[in-house]
Every structure is written in structure tokens, then in C-alpha cells.
Amino acid sequence: MTQRRRRSLALLTSGVLALPLLAGCGAGEDDGGPAAAGQDIATTARDRVVDGGVLRWAVDNLPDTLNTFQADADAATGRIAGAVLPQLFVMDAKGRPVVNPDYLEKAEVTEREPKQVVLYKLNQQAVWSDGREIGAADFVAQWRALNGKDSAYWTARNAGYERIEKIERGKTDLEVKVTFAKPYADWRSLFSPLYPKQVTGTPEAFNEGARGALKVTAGPFNLGAVDKKTGTVALTRNARWWGRPAKLDTLVLTAVPRAERPAALAAGRLDMAELDRAGADRIALALRDGGRASGAKGAHGPGTSVTAAQATLSWAVAYGQDESKAAAEQETRRKDAEAVRKYADEQAALRTFTVRKSLEPAYTQLAMNGSTGPLADERVRRAVARALDRKALAEIVLKPLGLPAKPVGSHLALAGQRAYADNSDALGGQDTQAAQALLADAGWRQGGKLTAPLGTKAGPESDKTAGQDDGKTPSGPGTGNDGLYIVGQDDGKAGDAKAPARPAGDHDGSDGDHEEDLPEGRLPDGEIVDADAAAPEAREGRLSPAPAPFAAAQETTLLGQAQAQARAREEAGTEDQAQDDGKRGPTLAGEEGEDDKEPAKASPAPAKQAHTSGSVLAKDGKPLTLRFVLPSGPGSEALRAVGERISQMLRKLGVNTELTKVADDSFFKDHIASGQYDLALYSWPATAYPATDARPIFAKPEPAADGSLLVEQNYTRVGTDHIDQLFDQAVGELDEDQSRELMRKADARIWAAAGSVPLYQRPELVAVKPNLVNAGAFGLGAPRFQDIGWKKAAPAKGDEKRK
Numbered sequence: 099m100t101q102r103r104r105r106s107l108a109l110l111t112s113g114v115l116a117l118p119l120l121a122g123c124g125a126g127e128d129d130g131g132p133a134a135a136g137q138d139i140a141t142t143a144r145d146r147v148v149d150g151g152v153l154r155w156a157v158d159n160l161p162d163t164l165n166t167f168q169a170d171a172d173a174a175t176g177r178i179a180g181a182v183l184p185q186l187f188v189m190d191a192k193g194r195p196v197v198n199p200d201y202l203e204k205a206e207v208t209e210r211e212p213k214q215v216v217l218y219k220l221n222q223q224a225v226w227s228d229g230r231e232i233g234a235a236d237f238v239a240q241w242r243a244l245n246g247k248d249s250a251y252w253t254a255r256n257a258g259y260e261r262i263e264k265i266e267r268g269k270t271d272l273e274v275k276v277t278f279a280k281p282y283a284d285w286r287s288l289f290s291p292l293y294p295k296q297v298t299g300t301p302e303a304f305n306e307g308a309r310g311a312l313k314v315t316a317g318p319f320n321l322g323a324v325d326k327k328t329g330t331v332a333l334t335r336n337a338r339w340w341g342r343p344a345k346l347d348t349l350v351l352t353a354v355p356r357a358e359r360p361a362a363l364a365a366g367r368l369d370m371a372e373l374d375r376a377g378a379d380r381i382a383l384a385l386r387d388g389g390r391a392s393g394a395k396g397a398h399g400p401g402t403s404v405t406a407a408q409a410t411l412s413w414a415v416a417y418g419q420d421e422s423k424a425a426a427e428q429e430t431r432r433k434d435a436e437a438v439r440k441y442a443d444e445q446a447a448l449r450t451f452t453v454r455k456s457l458e459p460a461y462t463q464l465a466m467n468g469s470t471g472p473l474a475d476e477r478v479r480r481a482v483a484r485a486l487d488r489k490a491l492a493e494i495v496l497k498p499l500g501l502p503a504k505p506v507g508s509h510l511a512l513a514g515q516r517a518y519a520d521n522s523d524a525l526g527g528q529d530t531q532a533a534q535a536l537l538a539d540a541g542w543r544q545g546g547k548l549t550a551p552l553g554t555k556a557g558p559e560s561d562k563t564a565g566q567d568d569g570k571t572p573s574g575p576g577t578g579n580d581g582l583y584i585v586g587q588d589d590g591k592a593g594d595a596k597a598p599a600r601p602a603g604d605h606d607g608s609d610g611d612h613e614e615d616l617p618e619g620r621l622p623d624g625e626i627v628d629a630d631a632a633a634p635e636a637r638e639g640r641l642s643p644a645p646a647p648f649a650a651a652q653e654t655t656l657l658g659q660a661q662a663q664a665r666a667r668e669e670a671g672t673e674d675q676a677q678d679d680g681k682r683g684p685t686l687a688g689e690e691g692e693d694d695k696e697p698a699k700a701s702p703a704p705a706k707q708a709h710t711s712g713s714v715l716a717k718d719g720k721p722l723t724l725r726f727v728l729p730s731g732p733g734s735e736a737l738r739a740v741g742e743r744i745s746q747m748l749r750k751l752g753v754n755t756e757l758t759k760v761a762d763d764s765f766f767k768d769h770i771a772s773g774q775y776d777l778a779l780y781s782w783p784a785t786a787y788p789a790t791d792a793r794p795i796f797a798k799p800e801p802a803a804d805g806s807l808l809v810e811q812n813y814t815r816v817g818t819d820h821i822d823q824l825f826d827q828a829v830g831e832l833d834e835d836q837s838r839e840l841m842r843k844a845d846a847r848i849w850a851a852a853g854s855v856p857l858y859q860r861p862e863l864v865a866v867k868p869n870l871v872n873a874g875a876f877g878l879g880a881p882r883f884q885d886i887g888w889k890k891a892a893p894a895k896g897d898e899k900r901k
Contacts, residue, residue, distance in 0.1 A: 180881065220232055234275075243301075294316070318339050333350075334347070349886070363447070484536070491744065724776035771813060872886045
């Protein structure tokens with residue numbers, strides 16, 4: 099398993115596929131244009147930053163290894179490496195590589211013929227923490243560990259290192275000369291990070307020695323204590339650091355799951371944390387409600403969805419004559435009250451934070467499985483792609499934040515990076531008529547005769563997937579499995595009686611009712627809450643629980659009132675269901691609605707009608723139905739909202755979509771990687787080295803000996819020989835302009851093949867203390883760890899006068 103695939107497994111639970119974040123090559127500053135959004139890090143001059151202090155920064159988990167080249171390395175591994183090890187090239191604010199002057203005076207290609215030669219000239223002050231100079235021996239050891247020739251090294255990645263022929267000392271100890279056997283355009287990606295020869299010199303040290311400790315480092319910070327009990331890694335200022343010293347004394351990386359971060363921020367365990375939508379919502383609401391006293395009940399949070407009837411019934415039971423029920427209900431009410439108090443106290447503490455926002459170096463795409471079913475036909479894939487209003491989809495997520503909602507125009511780079519160019523014209527923009535023509539050309543027609551029920555998938559997968567679902571209950575219309583929703587058919591929710599109030603303490607902060615009230619600049623990340631929660635019905639009846647108890651003599655009356663209201667709601671629900679059935683789209687010819695009444699026994703049997711697809715497209719007796727798989731966990735609200743909107747757009751074409759929400763741990767391994775989907779939404783991070791890092795994502799799948807497909811990371815299973823050839827040419831082209839042009843041609847071919855459709859760049863939300871500077875939403879850039887710190891207090895007016 100490659101490092102890229104391993105990181106995909108780690109991050110797909112939140113709908114994100116991962117690649118190593120590498121720097122790009124290039125010369126022209128104008129190539130790629132401006133970044134879509136700049137950094138939001140409170141940039142501050144170093145002389146205005148306090149010397150000293152501690153920063154507690156959230157990570158998802160403690161790393162299993164500190165060796166970034168091993169299969170189980172993760173984002174925490176990379177963050178630690180960035181602070182304690184040499185990074186020869188770093189990403190600037192546009193996601194472009196620049197020489198890191200702390201380690202290099204310069205690095206350049208000095209020869210192209212007969213072989214490529216790169217000369218690194220090292221900073222003469224650069225030393226390891228043990229006092230030894232960084233030099234050619236460290237380069238040689240890392241090359242030998244990663245070039246793939248020695249299988250004793252357990253390495254997950256060797257891209258580029260296998261092209262090196264030899265490494266030797268230059269004219270002085272400060273020069274390292276690297277000769278390539280095959281030209282390599284992405285040479286800047288190599289040796290970042292650079293490990294000391296003590297780690298890479300032997301298989302034993304490489305495989306085991308750097309998993310839990312790094313005895314020798316060379317960054318602004320050293321690795322301190324790794325405490326698994328507290329879930330922390332301490333990075334301490336490096337006394338041997340030759341560059342500008344770190345402002346912080348200690349940087350503490352603290353493992354906190356994203357759902358728990360608002361509480362951890364409020365409790366003082368964190369000073370900085372990347373948040374999901376729910377967490378950002380809570381801080382925005384806390385800032386809006388700044389005048390409310392700590393502990394006071396607000397208009398959001400636990401208990402706010404309890405209706406008057408539910409509160410009345412709860413009180414009646416709690417103070418009723420049935421002592422066992424009363425005791426249980428009183429305990430529930432006590433816990434509810436405690437949850438309200440705790441939530442209010444946390445909200446008061448969250449007012450001391452602010453949310454900095456930018457756009458992540460990652461884009462969300464619609465992936466189409468082209469290996470089987472209707473989407474194996476390129477015309478159908480192109481039709482699906484051309485049905486999408488990508489601008490509208492981007493606005494769902496980004497517009498509420500005030501972030502630019504321009505759709506991403508490239509599969510291989512983001513705006514600002516040198517390889518970026520909008521090649522979407524190779525496919526064409528949103529055009530319903532063109533999409534309909536493509537489907538008609540592929541044989542899909544409206545009103546066609548059906549031999550399979552609506553909802554059955556067309557194509558060879560139909561027999562496999564019929565009647566199956568990821569949940570424990572069966573799938574399909576009428577089963578009651580909420581994980582499956584066929585767009586265009588009624589889901590039964592509109593006419594149902596209101597669901598019981600969510601128990602106190604279950605509130606996740608995503609209170610969509612108040613989004614329009616959020617103050618300017620305090621909006622969350624644009625990932626909208628579940629559509630059901632945002633529906634008008636969900637906004638009704640949000641009254642506070644009943645006040646202090648009435649006289650016990652009122653118990654019978656209250657119970658009777660509550661039961662009467664419950665009966666009325668049930669009756670209203672029945673009426674609403676009937677009304678809702680009447681609002682459905684036209685019943686397909688020959689189909690009966692689920693709630694249609696049976697004809698009177700005395701009536702003659704109706705003549706048998708032909709079963710046709712109506713407005714839904716059909717071919718070979720089967721309707722055009724695509725299975726749309728989405729993750730169901732917290733943090734994936736945006737994917738689900740976008741997925742529902744895409745389904746609506748496709749419905750206008752006559753394309754049915756089954757929205758299936760699956761568990762996060764199942765989303766990747768059981769669906770994306772295994773090909774058990776038609777449509778899916780997930781994200782790829784940007785790479786400034788697309789010739790190297792993007793090739794596995796778009797490589798043409800090859801048949802294996804057992805008949806299966808070797809897809810690498812191409813989970814759409816769509817590729818061509820021509821695309822592969824363009825990647826191969828680009829990675830070996832040393833003329834940077836020519837290499838980028840080859841990548842742009844490859845991107846145009848990828849657009850035309852329509853295996854995936856880039857939609858929008860993901861929002862980045864980071865909660866910070868307001869006086870934390872040079873940190874926050876880094877966007878496409880890399881952190882400069884030594885500059886992060888706490889801003890100095892402004893001098894008093896009297897002090898200014900004395901100066």
C-alpha cells in the first residue's frame with residue numbers, strides 16, 4: 099500500500115482522500131493566477147510577538163510513527179516533521195515551492211545532458227541537534243532507504259528516488275550533487291523532510307527506531323515528551339537552531355476528536371483547533387449571544403427543540419402518582435438541566451475565541467464509477483456532468499462564509515498554483531439540452547417500457563445490488579430505511595408526525611435555524627446542516643421546558659391534555675400523509691402509490707396497463723437509476739447537502755438517484771475502493787507535483803491475473819492510454835513550461851473522459867485565541883513554526899508619552 103493510499107484510508111471517513119502535500123515546480127510568477135482565498139493567520143512582525151509561552155494545538159490523534167515515509171504516517175506525523183526536521187522547499191501562500199533559506203542557499207539543475215544533475219548548496223550553519231553538520235551522507239542514506247532496491251526497508255513511497263543514479267559530495271562539504279538516471283521534473287519534492295543518517299542508515303533504524311522517537315532533529319523545535327495517557331506531544335524550542343529562534347517555548351500537539359473540540363476549547367485544553375461546521379456554528383452563536391450570562395438558557399442548544407406538549411407531559415410524569423416513572427423522569431429532567439447549564443457555560447467560554455477562515459488545499463469532486471452499469475458509457479457520464487450547475491453547488495458551501503464560490507477548473511492543481519488552468523471547457527458547462535441529447539444518443543428514453551421496478555439499477559450490477567443496503571434493514575421504497583432516499587419519490591417525512599425531541603446533551607451545535615442571524619464575519623464554514631433539520635417543520639414549537647411544578651391536583655388534567663394533543667398530532671399526521679401523497683410527482687403509468695386504496699370488491703378489475711418509465715429515462719426495460727453513496731457521520735453535512743442538490747439536478751434529466759448514507763468507516767473500504775457505487779463525493783488535496791502525485795489517481799486501470807482491475811488510486815476506474823502518456827512525458831520534461839503544458843493537456847483529457855467533476859475548494863475553519871498570531875487558516879501555505887506566538891499587549895498611553 100502506498101503512502102497516498104494509506105492516507106486515503108485515514109481521511110475518507112470525513113469524505114476526504116489524501117495525498118502528500120508537496121511543493122510544486124515552476125518559474126513564472128503569473129502562472130496559475132491568484133489563490134482563490136488568502137491566508138487568515140493574523141500576520142504579525144516578530145518584534146511584536148512575545149518571546150515565550152505555550153500553544154496547545156489540536157490534532158486528530160497521536161501519530162503511530164514519526165517516520166513520514168512509512169505506511170501508517172498521518173497528518174500529525176507530517177506536522178511534527180515540519181517543525182523538527184529539514185524542509186528544503188516549503189509551500190508559499192499560493193501553494194508554490196520556495197527554497198527554505200534556513201537549510202539551502204540555493205538548489206538548481208546544473209546539467210541536463212547527458213544526464214540531469216541537481217546541485218544543492220546548504221546553509222553553512224545548518225546542523226543536527228547533536229552538533230553534526232547536515233551533509234551528503236544524510237542525502238545518500240535517505241536515497242538508499244527509499245529507492246526501492248532494498249526490500250528490508252519498510253517504505254510506503256519511493257516516487258522520484260528510484261530515478262536517482264548517484265549522490266556525492268560537491269566541491270565542498272556544503273554542496274551535494276545528485277545525478278539522475280532518468281530526468282525528473284519534480285526533483286524539488288525530494289528530501290523534504292530530510293532525516294538524519296541515524297534514522298535512514300539501516301533498515302532496523304528506519305523501520306523501528308523513528309516510530310516513537312527522534313533522537314536527532316534539525317528544526318526550530320525539538321521533539322519532547324510523547325504522552326499517550328494525556329494524548330499530547332510536546333515540541334520544545336531548539337537551543338541549537340541557527341535561524342530566527344522560535345517565539346514559543348513549547349508547542350503542545352493535543353489529540354482531540356473534532357466533535358469534542360468545542361468542549362475542549364471551552365475547558366481551556368486547546369488554544370487552536372481546526373473545526374467542522376458544528377464547532378464553528380457554536381463559536382459564531384457564542385459571539386452573537388455575548389451578553390447572556392453564564393449558565394443562562396439560550397435559544398439554541400440542549401432542550402430548545404422540546405415542544406410545549408412534550409415539556410408538559412414530562413412535568414406531569416415527573417410529579418405523577420407512579421413513583422417509579424416519576425423518579426426516572428425526574429432524573430432525566432435533572433440531567434437535561436445539567437446539560438443546559440454545561441452548554442451555556444461552554445458557550446460563555448467560547449466567546450473568547452474567534453474563527454479564522456480560508457480555503458483548504460483540497461477540492462471536493464463528484465466521482466462516477468465508470469467500470470460498470472450506465473456510467474460505463476462515456477456519454478452518460480458526460481451527460482451527468484453537464485447537468486450540474488457547479489457554481490450553485492459551490493455556493494451552497496462557500497457563499498455563507500463570504501468565501502469565493504468559483505468552481506475549481508482543474509483536477510491537477512488549485513488556483514494560485516503554477517500548474518493551474520481552467521480546462522473545464524474540454525467537457526463543457528451546464529447545458530440541460532446537451533445532456534439530454536447525450537442520453538438520447540446512448541439509448542435512454544422517457545416513457546420506455548419497464549420490465550423492472552423503478553429504483554432497479556440498469557446494467558450488470560442490478561442483479562447484485564437489488565435488495566441490498568449497507569444497513570441492517572432492507573433497502574428500497576417503503577422499507578423504512580432512512581439510509582436510502584430515491585430523489586423524485588416521497589420519503590414519507592413531510593407527512594409524519596413530528597419526531598420526539600432530541601435528548602439533552604445530543605446537540606451538536608449545528609443549529610441551522612439561526613444561520614441567517616449570524617453576525618457578518620462570524621459565519622461557519624458553509625457546510626449546511628442536514629436538510630431535515632433545516633426544514634420549516636423542524637423550526638416549530640421550540641419552547642422552553644415547563645416551569646416549576648403546579649399543584650399535584652392538576653396532574654390528571656395535564657396528563658389528559660397531553661394525551662389529547664398526542665392523539666390530535668397522530669390524526670393530523672394521517673391527514674398530512676394523505677395530503678403529501680397528493681403532492682407527489684405524477685405516478686408512473688401502471689404504478690400504484692403505496693397508499694392507494696384498494697378498489698371496492700364489487701368493482702370490476704381494471705384493465706392491465708403497460709408499465710412505463712414516465713418521465714424517468716429507461717433502456718432495455720430498466721430505469722436509469724444511479725446509486726449515490728455519501729458518508730453519514732458528523733462533519734459530512736456539506737457532502738450530504740451537495741449530494742441532495744445534485745440529485746435534484748439529475749432528476750430534471752429523468753435520472754433517478756438513490757442517496758445511500760453509509761457509516762464513515764464503511765464509506766471508503768466497502769464502497770469507494772471496492773467500486774460499490776455509481777456516484778460519490780469526496781475530496782483530493784492539492785499537490786504542486788501533479789506529474790508525480792496525481793498520476794495514480796488518473797492512471798488507466800490494468801487487468802490483474804485474477805480478472806480484477808488494478809486501479810491504484812483511480813477509484814472512478816476511468817482512464818486512457820493517452821492520459822498516461824501525458825503524465826509520463828510531463829514527469830520527465832525538465833523544461834518547466836513544457837511540463838506544465840503537458841499537465842494541462844492531461845487535465846483537459848481527464849475532463850473529457852468525465853470520470854470525475856471538480857466542484858469547489860473546501861473551506862478551512864480554525865478556532866484561535868484572538869491574540870495568537872502568525873497562525874490560523876494557512877490556506878495553501880505551510881506554517882512557519884518559529885514565527886507563531888502570542889501578540890504583545892499594546893503599551894499604555896502613559897508609556898507611549900514617556901517614549
